[in-house]
Amino acid sequence: MPMLPERQRPLLRAALKHAADARFKTRVATLVASRGFVLHPMDWMPAASYQEIPDVYAPWVDWQAGVDGEKQSRREQLTVETWDDFYPAARRTALADMRRTAPALARQLIEAKGSSEPAEIRSALIELMGVGLSADDAPFLKSLFADRSGRVRELAGRLLARLGEHGNPGDGGTEDPTAELAAFFAEGKSGFLRRRTTYTPIRLKSPAQEARRGDLFATCYLRDLAAHFGKTESDFLGAWQFGVDDNADLFLIRMVSVSGGEAAVAHLADTLVAEGGKPALLVLHLMARLDSGRKRALIRQILKDTYDLHALNQVEGVEAGWLEWDDLTNGQTLPALHSAIAGNDExxxxxxxxxLETLGFLATAATAEKLIGDVVAAGMAPAAPSLGLLRLNASLAGPGIDT
Incomplete structure (x- = not known):
């Protein structure tokens, strides 16, 4: 991939200077990569500990990490024989790509070589199994219950739960944490002509109960909880009474994210986004499990609702450079920005x-250019630092990402 043209490096440096932290600086690099360029290493280098970067920067991460100097980044295919020839970040990138195209082959590599890696790397490898997860992975995941790392065992249990399999059988005790968690919810009925089952969080009496319920949500699996009530995952989620207890809603969403099946995740995301407003914001906690289309649908809904535009800054794992001008005008986003710019509320x-910085990452080049003109007309200084990423985006006009 070619280096960003010299004439655009001043715009790049301005955008990087305004970016608050590593996450926002990585967004700058991701936007540029989506337009077919890499940054000059004198302008930006990814931190060795930060993994959420475009794949093209994997060799840079390995170099930053100071991995064994005798090794060299290779372009050959990752195999059992070449495993040790790959730096960790490059190996992770290769395995992630392989899980998308040849998941069984990637699993076999992880199974053959992962056990010899340190616990931190083993857990990172098991996390990759979430890509392209299928029933074929179940035997290997079950074998991980014997792993010496608690984190690896936990990840294996969650992935099995997503497949509809039972998680870690535990220590053989008689206590049933799923039944204990279920006791925190009241089963009821709603509707007059068409009666339907509902599940509502009960009112808690003490902080100790709140803490215990949170612990149980974190350790139990959605499939087991739904089965306790004789429901499928999607039916249980459809009967859940959102809005009664915000903390319970959040814990449930997190449970769905880590252990819910694909159908349950999609059903819940679609339902909450369609409802809009505050419920739609809960879908931010499902971002790691959503496909590109659902991520875009959530962002469009946030822009349309204008309920909490600041929530856009929490969006993770979304593509750069696809947001169109019509997405910004379909709601009150622009009036809200105009009001903030023209007002005196710091x-x-x-x-x-x-x-504006987040929109600079999401927008197409044409939308970025139009948005700059719009907010400048509303009173923002043309040289405002917050327009840095929008200016860089607009300068990278070219083939965009299809919406």
Whole structure:
């Protein structure tokens, strides 16, 4: 991939300077990569500990990590024989790609070589199994219950739960944590002509109960909880009474994210996004499990609702450079930005700056250029630092990402 042209490096440096942390700086690099360029290493280098970067930077991460100098990054295919010839980040990238195209082959490699890696690397390898997860992976995942790392055992149990399999059989005790968790919910009926089952969090009496319920949500699996009530995952989620207890809603969403099946995740995301407003924001906790289309649908809904535009800054794992001008005008996003820019409320102005930075990452080049003109007309200084990523984006006009 070619280096970013010299004439655009000043715009790049301005965008990087304004980016608050490694996450936002990585967004700058991701946007540029989506337009077919890499950054000059004198302008930016990814931190060795930060993995959420475009794949093209994997060799840079390995170099930063100071991995064994005798090894060299290779272009050959990752195999059992070449495993040790790959730096860790390059190996992770190769395995992630393989899980998308040849998941069985990737699993066989992880099974053959993963056990000899340190616990931290083993757990990272098992996390990759979430890509292309299928029933064929179940025997290997079950074998991981004998792994010496508790984190690896936990990940294996969650992945098995997503497949509809029972998680870690545990220590053989008589206590049933799923039944204990279920006791925190009241089963009821709603509707007059068409009666339907509902599940509502009961009112808790003490912080100790709150803590215990949170622990149980974190350790139990959605499939087991739904089965306790004789329901499928999707039916249980459809009967859940959102809005009664915000903490319970959040714990449930997190449970779905780590252990829910694909159908349950999709059903819940679609339902909450369609409802809009505050419920739609809960879907932010499902981002790691959503496909590209659902991520875009959530962002469009946030922009349309204008319920909490600041939530855009929490969006993770979404593609760069696809948001069209119509997506911004379908709601009150632009009026809200205009009001913040023209007003005297400093916190609102700072929030608008952050939103503009996020939109600079999401927008197409044409949308970025149009948005700059719009907010400048509303009173923002043309040289405002918060427009840095939008200016860089607009300068990278070219083939965009199809919406």
């Amino acid at each position: 916190p609102l102005k700072r929030s608008a700056d952050q939103i």
